Amino acid sequence: MAWGKRMPPRGRAEAATNKPERRDAARAGEPAEAERRSTTPRADTASQRGPTRQEPAQARGRQRKEALLDAAVDLIEAGGFAQVTHRAVADRATLPLAATTYYFRSREDLLTQAFARLVQRDVAAMRERLRPVADTGPAAVADAVVSALAPAGEAERSRQLALWELYFQVGREPAFRPFARAWTDGCHEIVAEVLAEAGYPHTPWDVDILVATIEGMIARDLVEARPDAIRAMIDTVARLLPALQATAPADGPAG
Structure with a gap:
């Protein structure tokens, strides 16, 4: 009975000989099977859940x-x-x-980006104040130009006061300089558009004279708050326009 439960010596030898072969065959198949099991589901899962986690964080x-x-x-x-x-x-x-x-990264970085935002808002507000020039007389054109550049209401006065304060800080903070120039360039573009629409010949120097005159008077008004400051700006520009027109090139609008 006991002998019947044991493996014959020859059988034991064959089993011992075959075991490494079976183990080697199993090992040979493991990497492919493991790769199939691990990579395919993992790649699918990453592609499905990656964007949904990242986008809300960026927003x-x-x-x-x-x-x-x-x-x-x-x-x-x-x-x-x-x-x-x-x-x-x-x-x-x-x-x-x-x-x-x-x-x-610093207070200067914060102020620089805030200055850029103030400039963008002010130039956008000036463009919103632009209106068609129906009358091409000096008084009407001057009114259109000043109405676009001068602040309307207390909120816009506060914004321009902040801009002028930062503008004069540029001498100490050169990082502000590109935004100061962008503000001036925006004013120049708006004045040039009004003059072109009204059919006024002009050069970049003419536009610069008008912008410098209006900006100087705006800065004075923000500080001194004199009565009838806007009226004074319109009258001054109306006087300048004929003189500029007389010295402008004869071949039409420029600049």
Whole structure:
């Protein structure tokens, strides 16, 4: 009975000989099978869930940065750039203090980007104030030009006061210079468009004279708040236009 349960010596030898072969065959098939099991489902899962996790995080980041920039602009308009600190901006945006240092590497970086946003808003507001020039007389053209460039209402006065404060800071903060130039260039483009629509021959120097005159009077008005300041700007530009027209090239609008 006991012998019947044991494997004969020859059988044991054959089994011992065959075991390595079976093990080698199994091992040979393992990598392909393991690769089939692991890579295919894993790649499918990554392709399905990757974008859904990343996009909301990016959107939240953009929203946070926009909120911080808006808060910085609000602070500049309300009390000047001296009011802009990382903590004040974070408090205004109701975001953690660490958010400001994450999105803006320094206070100068924050102020620079806020200055850029102020310029964009002011140039856009000037374009919104543009209107067709029906009458091409000096008084009507002067009114169109001044109405586009001069701030309308207290909110726009606060924005332009903030812009002028930052503008004069450019001498100490050269990083602001490109945005200061963009503001001036925007004013030049708008004045040139009005003159071209009214059929006034002009050169870039003519446009620069008008812009410099109007901007100087706007800056004085923001500081001194004299009565009838806008009327004085219109009258001054109306006097300049005929003189500029007399010295402009005879072959039509330019610049």
